[in-house]
Amino acid sequence: MNMASDRESEIITLLYKFKFDNGLEKDFSIRLEGDSLELLLDQRAKKPEWTKLKFHQCENCPLDSSVEYCPVAANLASLVESFQDSISFEKTTVTVETKERTFIKDTTLQKGLSALIGIYMVTSNCPVMDRLRPMVRFHLPFATSRETIYRAVTTYLLGQFFIMRAGGEPDWELKNLAEIYKSVSVVNKGISRRISNASRKDANVNAVVILHSVGESLPYVIENGLNELGPLFEDYIKALESLNETPKP
Amino acid sequence: MVGKVLVVDDEDTLRLTIKTRLSAGGFETDAAVDGEEAIEKLKRTPFDVVLLDINMPRMDGITALGIISEQFPTTDVIMLTGFADFSTAIDCLKKGAKDYLVKPIDTTELITRMRSLLRARNSEAALDTLKKNHASFVFDQVIDAAVKISDALGMLAKGELGKVTKEQQSVLSSLNEMAQAIVTAGIESIDPVFLTPGGRKDAGKEVSLDKVLGGVSEFISAIAKSKDVEFVSHLKGKLPSVVCEEVRMREALRSVGVAAVGIAAEGAALSLDAEKDSGDKVTIKLTVSKSGEKGERLADQLRKPLDSVGGQFQKLDEDSLLLYAAQRALAAQGGSLSVHSEKSQVVFECSLPKK
16 A cells, blocks of 8 residues: 555545435535545635635634635635525435445535535634534534534543643633634624625525534533533443442451 | 513524523523414413514514514514625514514623513513503592592682682682692693503492492582582482492592583483393483583593593593593493483493492
8 A cells, every 4th residue: 555545545525415306416525634634625716705814804813914815714615605595494405425424314405504514614724613623523414402512522521631641731621612612603603794795595694503503502501511411421420429439448 | 580582493403592591591482483383372372572583484584573563562573684684684673673683693692682672671561550550540530539629619619509708719719720730730741541441440349339329419419409400319229239449439420420410401400310120230320301512522522432532632621531530430340431412312321330
């Protein structure tokens, strides 16, 4: 096996297929660099005006004027153009093919599109969205809010484990996770402003709205001690209690 | 709990997020997937606020807003709109929406706006109650009493109830002017739309109608005599007891008497009668045999509900004021007052529930 084929094997591909009731089909192939999970796109395409960094730049954007285009917007441009005239609640069958398995769901366009836009956003090299990038490796299309919250928390905690192993100070209490999602909310708002300028109907914007609403609920869910997920780990707590009750010799 | 909110959006993630955050903020919440389901839910249970998405299948937010504004006017609507929908949002405000929020929604801002809207609603409701209480108090007690005092002082000043000296007449006339000024100020201080039918509901008790009507009959007889109007009471036999607040009921019947004497034409006769066998109510009738144009005008006036007289309210004459106050007092006791006219005869019909 030579180096070229090694590199080839490290590219992760996801294929999103939208099939509409009128027979129309739209396919989107997402290619991610295996290690960095960076989106591999043809950068030669002409970028529209709304993708410029200064156009409705997010309030918390850390990028300076040396960067001409918003990385998220630039990556979303062709996708947004494809659905600029689409209605959010249009019915569609979405098939997502990955190397390991295929997912299929009859859903609304906004729902299918939100999963796709979610991938584009976190793999674009946006300094704010980058913090969520590890989740893409285990992307779960059509995830419920609960599933997304589970993935977000567990991914973050795994990150803390690696921080600890590297000698850093881990945040086991998830103090910074809520902050990360608050920053992500600001970006979602900024992106939805951009997209609404590039869309005539509401499918694109509402797809971002879905992502935003999951992010909005996360700080609150953390604040409330992840009560919904707690019962899943009851056996862990019981085991701990029985260990504490074992009489010492 | 700070208020009851219905979240209407076709997207389940958004519905769930808003619902969860509002519940945590102390709001009672429910959700609907589109305008049609929202209307169905509103028919079953009232909501303080509806958070309404614009683009939805089956029935969109704008259609639903129209129905809610028309059929559920006490429910406030906040529209949820995308960035591209600003002009639509403004249209919605013109069509009755209280506010709009741009998606993606900041749920902390949402809760702040909801609380502020509900505070404003509560303040408005409290102010309305205050205005209603004020209007009822002024109309039912102050104006009613002042009109009667003014009438009595007028009669005294004119010597209709006995001879008075010039000095006494001067004092009585100024007192009468003061009473009339109270009536005018009272009328100017209230808006008839706040005069809810019946006004305050009295806690009634068993009252002997024989005793009350006996006193009322004497009163009408006295004022009729002073105006040279013949008065005949046909009251006979024991009348059933009624359930009411005695003073207010007696004053209402006296007002009817004052108005009846007031419209009596020259040579007219007044008769008082009571029907004790008219179902679950006792009916008291005061008939003016000849009234002229004034009686017909009064009968016409009384056929219009008080809250519909609007701009004419301040132009009502004293007899109309007394009769409206009497109508409200009897309604508050579960009874009624109606006035019928045929040719020149006018009949005032008061009813009260039997014990």
